[in-house]
Amino acid sequence: MSPLRAAVAALLALLLAACMPSRKDIREAVADARAQQDTAIACDRADHCALASPLRELGDAALDASTPQAPRHHVALLENGPDALLARINLIRAARRSIDVQSFIYAQDDAGFFVLGELLGAARRGVKVRVLLDQLFSVDDVKLLAGLARAHVNFELRLYNPTFGEAQTGPVQFVAGIVCCFFRFNQRMHNKLLLVDGAVGVTGGRNYQNRYFDWDPEYNYRDRDILVAGPAAAQMQDSFDAFWRHQRSVPVAALRDVRRWVERDEGDGAAMDAPRLTDAARILDLSAQADNAALVAQRIGPVFDVGPVEYVSDLPNKAFESNTDAERDLTRRLQTLFLGARERIVLQTPYLVFSGTAQDHFRDLQERDPPPRVIVSTNSLASTDAFPVYALSHKYKRRYLREFGFEIHEYKPFPASAPIDVASTGALGREVANSVPYNALKSSGSGGRERDPSRYATESQRRFGAGSGPGRNVDPGPLPLERAGVRVGMHAKSIVIDDALALVGTHNFDPRSDKLNTESAVIVHDRAFAEALAANILHDTLPENAWTIARRPRPPVLSGVNYSLGKVFEALPLFDFWPFRYATSWEIKPGCAPLRIDDPGFEACYEPVGDFPEVDVPLKSIYTRVLTAFGAGLAPIL
Template sequence: MSPLLRLLALVAALAAGGCATLTPEQGAAASRVAEAARPVRVDCARDDACATPSALRALGEDALDGSAPGAPRHHALIIDYGQDALLARLSLVRSAQRALDVQTYIFDEDDAGHLFLDELLAAARRGVRVRLLVDQLSALREVQTLAALSGAHANFEMRIYNPLLGRARITYPQYVLAAACCWRRLNQRMHNKLLLVDGIAGITGGRNYQDSYFDWDPEYNFRDRDLFVAGPVVAEMAASFEEYWNARLTRTLPGLRDVGRLLLRNGVPPLPHEPFKLPARVERISRDADDPRLVDALAAQALPVGEVVFISDPPEKHRRDYGDVAPSTRGLRELIEGAREEVLLQTPYLVLSPAAQDLFRELRQRDDPPRVRVSTNSLAATDAFITYALSYKYKRRHLREFGFEIHEYKPFPQDAPIDVEATGTVDLEAAESTHGRRRARPLEREYSALRWSGFSAHERVPLLRGGVRFGMHAKSLVVDERVGVVGTHNFDPRGDNYNTESAVVIEDPSFAHALAASLRRDMAPANAWVIAPRDRPVVLSGLDYSLGKVSESLPVFDLWPNRYATSYEFRPGPGCLEPPPLHDPRFRGCHEPVGDFPEVRTGLRTLLTRIFTAFGVGLAPIL
């Protein structure tokens, strides 16, 4: 058989195997198998489902009791530390009396994922209705796990959003097939993240369910941010969850081809659960979540606020005929347009859509433009070097046209809300030496279009020194220290056009000030380098500038070697007690250039970064 015929045969086989779905009769039979296996017995006969009291849940009751029509009352808590984020989730799940709803993009089968899943199932067994909604591309890693969950308990149900080819999991060849037939749908992902308890309290923000979001990974962790909110707005968050739970792209587990066939063939399997890599760490956080002193101390940090606005894109954003600007994008733009003094913007990936570029360009052209400070990743810290390459390409535009003051996060921040000890690096190395190597993790990043490409576009660059690395993942906005926003939108084209997103907006000076302090800490010299124009060459500086500008304007072949800007490190000293801003005459006297890619070991990955700077502009809409 010729190579062409073999290729056609492979495509035909993929089309037949990948696109085949369960017949209605098979789907109904698989559902009956799962339903028959679900235990109905609950472990508690009390009306409160034997819930554990939690000061966090009590904030929800307090806010509802104190609210009146037209005068809502809320409590809001910024959660920066990964360990606090996990403790808060465990405490809330254990405090649930009636219902738990979880919506997320990534749900892994590592220690954090298994621990949280165990807690959800325990809640279901004591009488709480539990619903778990996960985007397909990141929904656990084993079909057997999903089949087991389909029959885990009568009070537990999991659904998958936008399953490509009608499957829970897809192989690389099937991914290629999906990319060939359905590229737009492949990229349309549910990026919303919610944890809702009894309709009175919830958490949203950047974190997924994976070790790296809770400082539990020995190699790389995300500096992230959640927002706990309690009060009437949780009803709006619950309504959004309900829309997605019943959306046309949402599927039940038995109705998926691979899960359904496994159920029909073998019945509901036992739930697989590998031993925790660090069981002592799991036991410690589990014990801490039951310690009222720790939970009370966390809840005591919540701020009383009035009105809270929840913005959420509808599932209809993924309809082909959806022509509106999505609510999350529109709401963020309107807030930035209203800035008068200062915009603090935090995004892991500084790639702006054309509309966002126009917005910041117009802000810059005002007679008295607001100061715009941006916190984002350096190449050394990012988990998406291609995305960084596009940000690197437009540094001139960001600095000159938009007036950005850019602070790029360091991979080893010195004063950050992170817990290096919690990563368990030493303990894990000892465990691996005894039990063997760790299994490879699946998705680690939020841009999954390149996940199966075979090209490691999402891997991190090698550094000059070892250690547990951290990268920025928080998505936040503060306008004039008057309005604060925490959400899921990366302020990028993907969030505008492909992903569904959500955000919580609070117009309250105290809250905005607290959120601004968190962002400013991430921008501090101990944690970030500042980006500024490099020193001009002694000769032909005008020619160098002009050629660099022309090269940058090219969609491809942006090959001019000298870039407009580079990274600077603050050096304290006499007259430099605090870092002066970029446009202060003292800036260069207090900062020294440290290169375009500080901390990065030069090699293939930095070369590829420059290549994507020159040729990768077409990837901007999906990155």
């Protein structure tokens, strides 16, 4: 970094730091909130009345079977949204000593309030609960946060990298953060982790919001978590502790807007509002299931007994302006993994945009004889909720296919067989649900005692009281489609290399994940587990679930000229106006078996269906072209 850039970066950092609470302010604010906290403990047992759980027991079993030279782990894939939520609730209730939660998004909706109520319930029975959320896309209800700051002595909440020292970021503050301190403002904590007793952890793509657990009636994510029990949980603990202690993690009581509310409402906890739940009966049903040990074990599915497992996380000070690789542990580890591939890489990511370094690595792989296959599962424009990012990936399709050798499959918004539980979305019974073609996983029933739905709201109010509704919308949402239904967007982030090594985590394999956001992942060195994960990803690439991306039919004349001009314009950071793109989407014909795009019979068994099938937006090609023409420079931050 040049001296001038370093000086400017330091000045901007000082400007932002000047808006943050001082250490003295933090100590005073925390002390003021602590004086109002509930100190009652509801359980006097040594295990704090922990629920007997088959998932929590996996941690003890793995630790007992491990030695420093030969670690043993139990790992399980959480592919289904309600099951992923079920596992979290069961583990929270099974905690004996501690619960640590880390998340990028925490929404004020049914899923968010459900988990929050369980965390506060654990704190009241004597478990130490720490919650660390990225400030920009998490709870911004100041009244709720003030209530949480003084909820219980065993419950602590911190926000990472708060803008100007406040919990709420309004439009003016948002713009000011970009203008004042662009890279500091854009550096977010993208880690996701639930860690129980330092023995069992859950991480992966899911945040705390309805759409990550199949609880949204219109749009849900096809996502993935991994449950890890064993010695690798100690690495999770070290990572969480590093973030928790970092100066960017600010106790919520010390944020200026929250502190004002605490001081204004001192001693008046009854002023908090009850949460607005859209489907209390659904919460009660899953709550009852979480108490049923046999059902939980059945719903979680196969548990793999494996050897070495790594938890790799970036450090909390990772930022573009640091100009160092020391904070980017996961990115460096990913580069090593990619370059170690020999036969096949199976990659699943929501966003097919790569940093320059990653592109160089893929070129290096293609220069080998023979090169490894690279199979990619990603979003289509119809399934994504990040239109600008898709536009940039569309710009580079020729490069991906020709230079990197990718086999790209773009997820359909209505896949025929997806791990989405339509019954959980709340859309059944509505006309819109009739067109959903999923072979959804079947519900397993209540699995436990029934409860009165009206009672849950009363319990929630007693536990944490606050909440003004579903919270703000944290993304612009997907584009309109030609038909209705409960849509699905790809959000899973996973890699399988040579069917021997598997990675599940938060890293999107894009420039923002490389340079700005902090990320984490679990790496499992086990062939059986890797093959199972690869099978799940490859299932998402089947023709009924995804469109295949291949070169569009060649024009009858001037094919070479069209290709050459398209390549030239693709290289331009601006003014990429060439209208004829190299690749398009293809649909398999009835009666044909899936083929690779380099198979001589491909065009006989597939037909082109356009660049953006199913999207119902006038002039959609023009909108996309504007972004490809002028938006290439935005790739590092999208």
